Amino acid sequence: MTTLYPGRSLNLSNIEEGDDVYFECAIKANPWVYKIVWLHEGDTFSLQGHELCHNVSAGIIISNQSLVLQKIARMASGNYYCVASNIEGDDTPVCRPGQMMYHGAARFEQVNIPCHLDAHPKPLAFTWTFNNSGESVEIPKSHIRVLGTYSPVSYTPNTELDYGTLLCWGTNAVGKQKQPCIFHVFPAGIPDPVHNCSVYNLSVDIVHVRCSAGFDGGLTQTFILELYESHTNKLLANTTNIIPKFSVPGLPPGMSFTGVIYSTNAKGKGEQISLPVYTIKDMAERRTGKKLITLNLSRKE
Structure with missing residues (x-):
């Protein structure tokens, strides 16, 4: 658990351009954290905001659990967060169990295939590829949406060669998913008569x-x-x-x-x-x- 405190001598209601600002990140964790990330105008859980990096010439000083902003400008206004990670809380994404793995589609029929992941932190990006007869083709980004830990892809088989396997990977701050989620697209249509x-x-x-x-x-x-x-x-x-x-x-x-x-x-x-x-x-x-x-x-x- 993390809690962000302003410096003891800092009055948040009376800050002006050119002032120095100091924050302290109070952490409770067992095992202890191996990484602390500072964010401006966002948080790692919604994957919005800008990560702050130690840069003395830019007036950004990060030391252990503290953040110092020197001679701040108007662009420094907004929300600040500290996010701590330990070995138990963070990992690369994994496939959520119980998903529908087989999808039937007629030729020229668009199917929407959802890929659900369990991940902390949440995925920064999803990658989809199509495999058939040993050939791997990446699905265009225009066909992919990212909604937190969920990514639906729109796929349309136009020929017999378009039936095969779709693979889905997620990538978060820890790294890329080790094993992809696998979805099979097979020919399907209305049944024949009895x-x-x-x-x-x-x-x-x-x-x-x-x-x-x-x-x-x-x-x-x-x-x-x-x-x-x-x-x-x-x-x-x-x-x-x-x-x-x-x-x-x-x-x-x-x-x-x-x-x-x-x-x-x-x-x-x-x-x-x-x-x-x-x-x-x-x-x-x-x-x-x-x-x-x-x-x-x-x-x-």
Whole structure:
């Protein structure tokens, strides 16, 4: 902990140009500090302000925990801070755990990838590079923002060669980050349609449907069945599952329906498939030979 005190004989309310000013930095630390930084008009935590260096000819004298400003001019007005560092409090930045490391993007789609660091002192700068097939390219500064310990970068893959790995480093007053944060950018799009859909376990009041999943577009997909009454096109049910298998209970017996099946992921909704389904009138109808059926499907525009 540091506390800044003016010199004992100094009256802060009555300082004029040409005066000498003296400050003392009181420090409580264990282990003891190895560095003291003096700042004018800022602090190391917001990374604003100008660090003062010992320069006798300029009238700046730094000795241990004291700062002397000789024959001050108007430009010396403002706030002053002392910042002390010990071996336990300071280090180069490290990646914050729990970040999203994989980002799917279609070609020509801009993705914003955040890099969060744990660092004290806070980072002075961030560096981003892109790696693919052994080639490393630095991301232009115009695509990078620095918001304290957080830096989001805007990245747009335009060709297949633009998919690969983004690396993020932070640099603070102690030095450059030893190990970069790694983010993977991979091709992603809407999922392909389901296929090989079937109705099974015919019942008087339940519809059972199962399908084979299409390509997920490179992202986790969710499957949806919308069930419509065939004659009125009234929506009767909307059910979701993590696999393409559905059961819709509570339906009237001996009725025909249209099932609309599709999948979605973070990029959007895949193509819909239309499937005719029905309930039987009674269990005797099931025993007469109506079994598992696989139907030719039409794609609903």
